[in-house]
Amino acid sequence: MTTDKAGKDTFPKLLLHNSMVRGELPAIREKSRGIWRTTTWRDLSDEVKALAAALSARGLERGAHVALVGDNRPRLYAAMCAAQWLGAVAVPLYQDATAEELVLPIQRAEITHVFAENQEQVDKLLEILPRCPTIRCIVYDKDRGMRHYKWEQVISYSALLQQGRELASSKSDFLQAEAERGAGQDAAFLFFTSGTTGPAKGVVLTHASLIDRASVAAAADGLTDSDVAMAYLPPGWIGQCLFSYVQPMVVGYCVCCPESSDTMLADMREVGPSCFLATPRVLEALLTQFSIRIEEAGGLNQALYRRGMVAARRIAERELAGEAVSVTDRLGAPVWGLLLYGPLRDMLGMSRMRVAYTAGDAVSPDLLMFFRSLGINLKQLYGSTETGFFVAMQRNGKVKLDTVGPATEGVELKFTAEREILVRSPGLFKEYHRDPEKTAQARNGEGWFYTGDAGYIDGDGHLRIIDRMKDVGVLKDGTPVAPKDLENKLKFFPYIKEAVALGNGRDKVCALIDIDPTAVSRWADRQEISYTGHADLASRDEVYGLIANAIADVNAALARDPAQAKTQIQRFAILSKELDADDGVLTRTGKLRRDVIAQRYGPVVDAMYGGQSEVRLDIGSDHAGEETAELKIRDVKVVGSAQVNRAA
Structure with a gap:
């Protein structure tokens, strides 16, 4: 041999x-x-x-x-x-x-x-x-x-x-x-x-x-x-x-x-x-477990955790920006490492981890920063099945939270006028199985693969992903809307498992929320709120208030960015049943099937944009014997100029 x-x-x-x-x-x-x-x-x-x-x-x-x-x-x-x-x-x-x-x-x-x-x-x-x-x-x-x-x-x-x-x-x-x-x-x-x-x-x-x-x-x-x-x-x-x-x-x-x-x-x-690979969905689940345990800890432990994480984030942000870390933070880091960061890494099984990657979907910069603040070298990868997975990746010491890093060795990138990312690489697929027509559509004669993702190269040569081309939309006033970015901001909150942002061709942004049953049920138990099941829990006014506060925090962050201020979420509904791959609304890797969701929850979307406060949804007789569910629709606090869209 x-x-x-x-x-x-x-x-x-x-x-x-x-x-x-x-x-x-x-x-x-x-x-x-x-x-x-x-x-x-x-x-x-x-x-x-x-x-x-x-x-x-x-x-x-x-x-x-x-x-x-x-x-x-x-x-x-x-x-x-x-x-x-x-x-x-x-x-x-x-x-x-x-x-x-x-x-x-x-x-x-x-x-x-x-x-x-x-x-x-x-x-x-x-x-x-x-x-x-x-x-x-x-x-x-x-x-x-x-x-x-x-x-x-x-x-x-x-x-x-x-x-x-x-x-x-x-x-x-x-x-x-x-x-x-x-x-x-x-x-x-x-x-x-x-x-x-x-x-x-x-x-x-x-x-x-x-x-x-x-x-x-x-x-x-x-x-x-x-x-x-x-x-x-x-x-x-x-x-x-x-x-x-x-x-x-x-x-x-x-x-x-x-x-x-x-x-x-x-x-x-x-x-x-x-060495470790995780999807954003896995990281979100780990963060939710963290948050639940902290919320159930004593007041002193909560205070130490929050203070330690603030210091960790401050240090991580300065290091990513190439700025000097203050003497106070530099001296305090070993103490926090002993008291907090080390035990948390050990709890996750990451005490020996040299490098970790997240891939498979867009990840929230806040989520990435959380794990990096713990001292975990978590980096983003970008690629797809057709490109052999490794198209771009963040490099040690040069991580930018809002990009996926520069192209890997051997990869060439270019962009259409609409900002669609084209890839040419030794890792490109051979063909779509027995489908020469689709193969020809995806690959032009010069070997460029049309990814279907929108993005651009920033001033440092890093690739930034906007969203899927077909999902990027605009409000009626021309404001661009990237649903994935809004959804990732929402999912950083432990009480939100999944979110579907809407707004293309509309006068404002609304959202469908899928609550995390474990986190919300434990929160409800601490608040002494009684409920009989997931649907009942999701319909409680107290839970709507909890989610509304989380969305308001996202809106406050959006308002600070002039480019995103008008994409604040103004109305939302909490789904009575979890989004599940067995129902066809998610892929087996946990990605949203937006077309299926739009069809299944069309009445809810219409009611949100129609100004209704509730809607009855036909969910089919195969869902635990129920045929309909009553969904509430609520407004959310917005900041600044986004409020003008309420009257539209």
Whole structure:
């Protein structure tokens, strides 16, 4: 096997290289039944080779597609590499997708083999099997509840692995040749986009494109095989796959899989990762947990926390601005670090963290500053599935809160007259799966990809994202409105889980609010407010007052910026039911499906702009037996010139 740098152009070749140069180092760890179990690079290589032998015997061919449906598990990633060893394409799907949501990607990719984590996933596959006749083999990992499954297509991972180990020696030459046969320009992955702008598209990415982007990003932050990362986000999202599969193959660092989402924070504290990826939604959830615990703490602890965080933010802001830190703050920082920042980082499992990233959606500058104030080197990434994820990233010592940093090495950026961002990069996708028309629409003849995002380069060469092109709007008076920016400001408050800002073509900005049930219910308990459930809690006047105060604070901040003063939020309604991906209003990565929301909550939007104080909404008979809900609509305090829009 070729082991020089030029020869390591596919993931199986990288795996074999890692097995040779760092064979006894940990490749992946999994917590199972309270115990961390370690797989070394040599063990992983042997397992992948055996799986490849078994899959070959079960008819997997070069160019075929293998689906993976499950959470982050060592066997899931071993199956990815085994499929690629034989020249097949890995297709990670979301583990929480419904059976119906699995049909389209399986049909479009003509999936032949599927690796499923457990009985739940197998049941979904068996349900749709008559509509997906290309499936020839379903492999399950966990055997709980699977004893009596006698379908011919279904086999356990353990049985498949055993079969492969028996075949490996006799197929050794064949497997060696198959690994050598792979090339960087071969398709490695087929990812399906989140579907925020319409039906999900299948994005084909090659080994070379992903290896290039991962290498550039790792070099920018000096990642090595001594680093440790956590794998806890959906593997169906390219971001998680890059950090838990692609970069470890390139760099050789260890990936740790928590036992479950419920034990994530506790498992992180045990591992102490040095490298971490989070979506803004995850960071918002962590901030909410922080806020809840502080609100329930004693008065002295609250006072110390607030004073310490004010000092931390002041120091962080001065450092980001390149200004000198005062003597008082410089002397006080170690004390606060001992009393506050250190324990908070430890509580989050971030005491050893060297670098953390947030990606997948726009993040509030206040949220970014909060974590940086704790001493966590949190930075933004910008990219998409089609661009190989790493387009722009913030650099150490040069972080600007309102940008995503300069373009990464090898990336070229330009902009249309409407400020749409165009990207040309070695990481660009090969094609939309079997859709040459959409591929041609997204990529022009010179290799530029139209991202659909609006933005610009500032005076320091940093990329600033405004919003999605289709979401950027204007009020009737011509004032630009970027909904995402307003929504992020609202979600910084722990009582607001999600927000939908409205205003394009209207005379003012209004908002739909989805409250955080945990934070608001605990607040209500402290206020001795009785309620019977989420819908009742969301309808209480006291809760409306709580949210109105939060929005008023946002409005006060907007009023201080002349460019945003007229985008203050003037009316709002609190939704009686949480926004949920199972209802189609969110993607599986938690992004808003604005078109679906606009249709479903159209009567509420019309009532807000029509001056009504309440509206009855038809929410369908499948929502806990309820068919309608009464939603209140309330005004919010605005500051300055924005008030003129009330009379419009």
